Amino acid sequence: MSAQLTEEQQRKIEENRRKALERRAQRLGQTTSTQQRHSPSSTSNSSIPVQNVTAIHHVTGTEAPRKKVFVPPFKKDPQSVSNQTQHPSHQKPFTSGNQTSQLITGTSIKQTQLVDPLPFSNQHLNNPSGLSTGVKPVQATPNPTSDATACTSSSSFYNRSIQPAQAAVAQLPSNTFTPKAASAKKPCVSVRGKCVSHTEGRFRVEVRYHAQLINVFKSIPSKNYDPSTKMWNFSHEDYRQLMEEAAGIPSVYLKPLEGKEALDLTAAVSRARDSVTLSAVLKLCKGWQKPGAVLQGQCVLVSRTKFEVDVGYHVDVITAFKQMPTKNYDMKTRKWSFSLEDYKMLMDLLGGIAAVEVEPLPRAVILAFSARFDGREASSSDVPEADLSAIDSTITLSLMPFQREGVNFAVSKQGRLLLADDMGLGKTVQAICIAAYYRKEWPLLVVAPSSVRFTWAEAFRRWLPSLNPDSINVVVKAKDELRSGLVSIISYDLLSRMEKQQQGGNPFNVLIMDESHFLKNMKTARCKAALPLLKAAKRVILLSGTPAMSRPSELYTQILAVRPTLFPRMHEFGVRYCDARQGTWGWDYSGSSNLGELRLLLEECLMLRRLKSDVLSQLPAKQRKVVTVTIDGINTRTKAALSAAAQELARGHRSKMEEKEALLVFYNHTAEAKLQSIMEYITDMLECGREKFLVFAHHKLVLDHITTDLRKKNIGLIRIDGSTPSAERQQLCEKFQFSTNTCVAVLSITAANMGITLHSADLVIFAELFWNPGILIQAEDRVHRIGQTSNVNIHYLVAKGTADDYLWPMIQSKMNVLEQVGLSESNLSDNAVNSNFHSKDSKQRSIMEMFQSSFSADDDMDEAVLMAAANDWEDFPPEDTSGQH
Numbered sequence: 073m074s075a076q077l078t079e080e081q082q083r084k085i086e087e088n089r090r091k092a093l094e095r096r097a098q099r100l101g102q103t104t105s106t107q108q109r110h111s112p113s114s115t116s117n118s119s120i121p122v123q124n125v126t127a128i129h130h131v132t133g134t135e136a137p138r139k140k141v142f143v144p145p146f147k148k149d150p151q152s153v154s155n156q157t158q159h160p161s162h163q164k165p166f167t168s169g170n171q172t173s174q175l176i177t178g179t180s181i182k183q184t185q186l187v188d189p190l191p192f193s194n195q196h197l198n199n200p201s202g203l204s205t206g207v208k209p210v211q212a213t214p215n216p217t218s219d220a221t222a223c224t225s226s227s228s229f230y231n232r233s234i235q236p237a238q239a240a241v242a243q244l245p246s247n248t249f250t251p252k253a254a255s256a257k258k259p260c261v262s263v264r265g266k267c268v269s270h271t272e273g274r275f276r277v278e279v280r281y282h283a284q285l286i287n288v289f290k291s292i293p294s295k296n297y298d299p300s301t302k303m304w305n306f307s308h309e310d311y312r313q314l315m316e317e318a319a320g321i322p323s324v325y326l327k328p329l330e331g332k333e334a335l336d337l338t339a340a341v342s343r344a345r346d347s348v349t350l351s352a353v354l355k356l357c358k359g360w361q362k363p364g365a366v367l368q369g370q371c372v373l374v375s376r377t378k379f380e381v382d383v384g385y386h387v388d389v390i391t392a393f394k395q396m397p398t399k400n401y402d403m404k405t406r407k408w409s410f411s412l413e414d415y416k417m418l419m420d421l422l423g424g425i426a427a428v429e430v431e432p433l434p435r436a437v438i439l440a441f442s443a444r445f446d447g448r449e450a451s452s453s454d455v456p457e458a459d460l461s462a463i464d465s466t467i468t469l470s471l472m473p474f475q476r477e478g479v480n481f482a483v484s485k486q487g488r489l490l491l492a493d494d495m496g497l498g499k500t501v502q503a504i505c506i507a508a509y510y511r512k513e514w515p516l517l518v519v520a521p522s523s524v525r526f527t528w529a530e531a532f533r534r535w536l537p538s539l540n541p542d543s544i545n546v547v548v549k550a551k552d553e554l555r556s557g558l559v560s561i562i563s564y565d566l567l568s569r570m571e572k573q574q575q576g577g578n579p580f581n582v583l584i585m586d587e588s589h590f591l592k593n594m595k596t597a598r599c600k601a602a603l604p605l606l607k608a609a610k611r612v613i614l615l616s617g618t619p620a621m622s623r624p625s626e627l628y629t630q631i632l633a634v635r636p637t638l639f640p641r642m643h644e645f646g647v648r649y650c651d652a653r654q655g656t657w658g659w660d661y662s663g664s665s666n667l668g669e670l671r672l673l674l675e676e677c678l679m680l681r682r683l684k685s686d687v688l689s690q691l692p693a694k695q696r697k698v699v700t701v702t703i704d705g706i707n708t709r710t711k712a713a714l715s716a717a718a719q720e721l722a723r724g725h726r727s728k729m730e731e732k733e734a735l736l737v738f739y740n741h742t743a744e745a746k747l748q749s750i751m752e753y754i755t756d757m758l759e760c761g762r763e764k765f766l767v768f769a770h771h772k773l774v775l776d777h778i779t780t781d782l783r784k785k786n787i788g789l790i791r792i793d794g795s796t797p798s799a800e801r802q803q804l805c806e807k808f809q810f811s812t813n814t815c816v817a818v819l820s821i822t823a824a825n826m827g828i829t830l831h832s833a834d835l836v837i838f839a840e841l842f843w844n845p846g847i848l849i850q851a852e853d854r855v856h857r858i859g860q861t862s863n864v865n866i867h868y869l870v871a872k873g874t875a876d877d878y879l880w881p882m883i884q885s886k887m888n889v890l891e892q893v894g895l896s897e898s899n900l901s902d903n904a905v906n907s908n909f910h911s912k913d914s915k916q917r918s919i920m921e922m923f924q925s926s927f928s929a930d931d932d933m934d935e936a937v938l939m940a941a942a943n944d945w946e947d948f949p950p951e952d953t954s955g956q957h
């Protein structure tokens with residue numbers, strides 16, 4: 073350290089040291105005389121062993137010259153402690169944090185050693201419990217040339233020299249009041265006493281008279297003197313304070329409490345200490361601006377345990393940096409970084425450099441990483457295993473290991489989280505399992521895009537068989553009762569159209585918000601409708617594969633929803649992470665800044681995100697999913713046509729040819745009925761950040777509808793159908809593969825199921841079903857082929873009340889056959905999914921059988937004829953289908 077001090081500084085240090093020694097000598101003289109005044113029997117008592125002590129003299133009025141009540145360092149910040157007039161034996165040998173910074177800038181030097189402005193030294197914080205440390209307390213090393221150091225060493229429990237090599241004393245862990253250790257530190261103990269249990273929540277001290285000790289007793293807030301026993305007793309809350317102050321009197325030794333009581337106290341003390349340390353660190357967040365500063369900088373969190381100071385060159389700053397025990401200079405970035413345990417000390421030093429203003433870490437970061445600021449061992453990042461034994465084994469046994477970790481994470485965050493796993497990693501199954509963990513607290517509300525409301529209902533039926541299916545309420549109209557089920561499912565848009573009173577009833581204690589980035593804009597009706605529900609819910613499970621699609625400000629409402637106290641005001645968040653700029657019309661939060669820190673913060677507090685590449689080994693190469701869509705919104709004409717087709721099919725007594733025609737009519741009307749929900753789903757996929765995907769359909773009507781709608785929305789697409797010349801196909805495929813602006817490939821199931829490669833996408837949506845699963849598998853394999861680096865998701869849109877009810881189970885069973893002979897890679901034979909599409913109605917079952925026999929592989933009807941018949945179904949005049957879009 074001295075190498076960095078100027079001559080003038082060294083001279084002052086020496087002078088101050090000398091003065092301190094003089095003062096101390098004077099005070100010691102006073103103490104001795106006071107002691108003699110108040111202890112007539114002191115000479116004779118001094119030899120009485122503690123066991124024989126039964127009384128403490130109650131001293132009034134004339135005790136030792138103690139001007140102020142001592143406030144223990146762990147209840148006050150070091151600055152205020154240093155301002156107190158203290159008893160000599162409590163006088164700190166080191167300066168406060170601010171004094172330290174003055175030392176660095178050379179303005180004022182008060183002491184010879186620097187103090188750790190954190191009130192607790194690393195040593196005892198490494199053992200916050202204070203139990204069975206296994207760490208030997210480092211003995212005080214009396215300095216023969218410095219009486220002050222020798223006498224004060226035992227009193228300064230918290231001090232830590234910035235340069236350990238120069239530390240005169242490495243302190244004893246303050247909550248390990250082991251008699252051996254304490255007495256070892258006190259070579260000149262003349263008064264011994266002990267703490268013993270008194271009444272409930274109190275302890276008393278059995279010790280003979282000692283003037284300084286009586287002063288300490290009187291400074292303890294919960295003090296009580298019992299004249300009958302002539303003993304002092306105190307509340308457990310003040311145990312630590314008393315023990316520390318007593319330890320500061322060189323001639324006194326108090327034996328600590330023993331047994332369970334002592335252990336409980338140690339834990340309580342440890343907790344109190346932690347919160348005090350935190351509040352000292354939090355104080356740094358306020359009032360750090362310096363009007364006269366010429367150099368500005370910023371602290372940024374760079375890992376879970378380290379922060380970096382981003383500031384220009386200043387000699388005093390570098391001097392301060394070099395004092396930090398955990399300093400690290402990165403030659404490449406030319407930046408200094410430190411462990412969080414040095415944060416307070418460094419900030420105190422930097423605070424004393426008038427020319428430099430360093431923005432502290434945000435309050436949210438300090439709260440999130442609080443345990444690391446006081447030098448405790450960084451808590452393990454292992455999340456404890458949650459007890460899922462009360463949840464249906466259907467789901468718990470199916471969870472993949474990373475999904476199980478997701479549930480554990482959620483439980484460790486008390487059921488409030490943003491599950492931001494990559495698309496297709498099974499956020500639904502994890503969310504259902506998390507919600508089931510809190511089943512006693514239900515009602516549960518799921519808010520989802522309207523295109524997946526029914527898929528959610530299916531998922532509950534599939535994964536939680538113990539849940540009565542009747543208690544699942546899918547809200548489809550604004551007039552529907554929102555709270556009629558134990559599990560309610562509603563779309564964002566419908567929620568915003570719900571009557572206020574509907575929303576304001578009994579709270580949904582458990583809330584799942586699927587595709588939670590739908591909440592990204594606070595001003596939208598969706599968000600306004602969701603916020604009151606989010607506020608009222610105890611558990612909030614947000615799901616999104618893309619929580620923010622373009623800027624960090626989109627995360628704000630989601631953070632607010634999960635952890636409202638983290639950034640109560642947008643501005644605070646905006647300034648730190650959105651590069652907020654003040655313009656003519658107000659603040660602009662559209663930028664981004666400190667993203668690394670934001671990510672660390674989110675991961676620590678609320679967000680779990682795994683990419684497919686992280687868990688690829690646990691995933692099947694191909695994952696198929698049934699998306700149950702609704703045809704509720706169809707017009708009456710289509711509805712009538714659809715039901716007429718269904719009735720016609722059920723009529724029976726016909727020739728095989730008639731039967732097939734009837735089936736085709738039903739299939740064709742199904743296409744028409746699904747148009748709206750298909751577009752809704754595609755739009756949701758785009759809104760959810762799916763950048764590239766394939767949409768397969770069969771009917772020209774459907775292909776045209778999708779193409780027209782996407783064009784209207786300015787979505788880049790290619791289209792390949794039967795009319796696309798072969799020469800153009802390759803060009804179109806390349807366009808899709810390599811152009812970032814081409815998001816969707818609209819493809820005919822029959823015309824584009826082979827011979828093309830589109831593996832820059834990893835999602836295939838089947839807007840329509842097709843009776844030949846071999847063709848479907850071939851179509852899937854446009855993305856699932858060599859060169860594909862991700863797992864592939866296949867979504868089959870299946871509409872209830874249409875021909876899909878019959879086609880889907882048939883496809884499933886056929887695919888399972890293919891799988892058994894090794895021709896289909898992934899298994900669709902999930903009984904739960906199957907059962908949802910098997911009708912219990914005997915008449916309908918016969919239609920199902922009809923489908924199976926009509927469309928079975930050994931059918932004599934030429935498939936080409938069937939396709940042609942289907943393709944002939946036109947409601948609209950054909951459009952240009954050259955594929956040049």
Ligand SMILES: Nc1ncnc2c1ncn2[C@@H]1O[C@H](COP(=O)(O)OP(=O)(O)OP(=O)(O)O)[C@@H](O)[C@H]1O
Nearest residue numbers: 470471472495496497498499500501617695696697
């Ligand atoms: N543990 C599992 N066992 C069996 N199937 C699973 C499991 N996890 C997920 N799946 C299946 O994988 C498919 C994708 O899951 P899911 O829809 O939940 O993913 P997601 O993360 O919500 O995707 P997206 O972001 O695209 O909505 C579904 O068909 C689902 O049933």
